[in-house]
Amino acid sequence: MFRRRLLKRTAIFLAGSLAFPYVSQIYPPLDLDLMLVFFGVLFFVALAIAVVLDRRSRNRRELELLKRVYSGFIPLPWILAATLLVNGKLDSQKNLAYYPTTVDSRYNMPGIVRGTRRLFVHSWREGQKIERLAVDFDDYDRFRAGDLVVVGVEPGALGIPWYYGVYRR
Known part of the structure; x- marks a missing residue:
């Protein structure tokens, strides 16, 4: 049950991870390269946490703290993409x-x-x-x-x- 929810959450995270680079091309910020590096670090940290969560769940070990940390990473790509979109769209x-x-x-x-x-x-x-x-x-x-x-x-x-x-x- 947990692994199925983890897979769904990871799919939401990955969809947001595809949305962020796409939106960054519509309204490209001046510091785009720095933002992409930050996003890449965030992406791989979140995926590493997901892999650790999966391994710990197989071994029936404590997951609660890592689950909460990983849940905090899930909306971040969507928030960053929405920030860039709103920043450009609402600009006069x-x-x-x-x-x-x-x-x-x-x-x-x-x-x-x-x-x-x-x-x-x-x-x-x-x-x-x-x-x-x-x-x-x-x-x-x-x-x-x-x-x-x-x-x-x-x-x-x-x-x-x-x-x-x-x-x-």
Whole structure:
């Protein structure tokens, strides 16, 4: 009985884990790479707890504390995905800011479904040297290292700045 519930909860967690990267492409935050690393750590910690729970249940050992910890991890991907979606969806177009910068380099990692394309541009924010912008295939092919560009950034309804677009200067 417990293992069936664990499997259902893990399925809910995995569905949320698929939703988060998808939503992060709709309204990509400026610090997307850092968020994906955080999410990856969270994902593997939760799966490790699920494996430990399964093994302990087979051996008829104490589960209560780990069950509660794992239950706390289940909604996190959904909460993070909803946060990014609300941050971009409720943001008004009035606050759009444009920052002139230069393309430093590009990065393309082909994937099975979409892959990852990044433009590395000189940062306009204090404390940052480079901004990694998640771009689509067209923007990736349009710009080369050394191109002068303008980056549109929205502040985000929840305070998470997200990348709106990149244009030629």
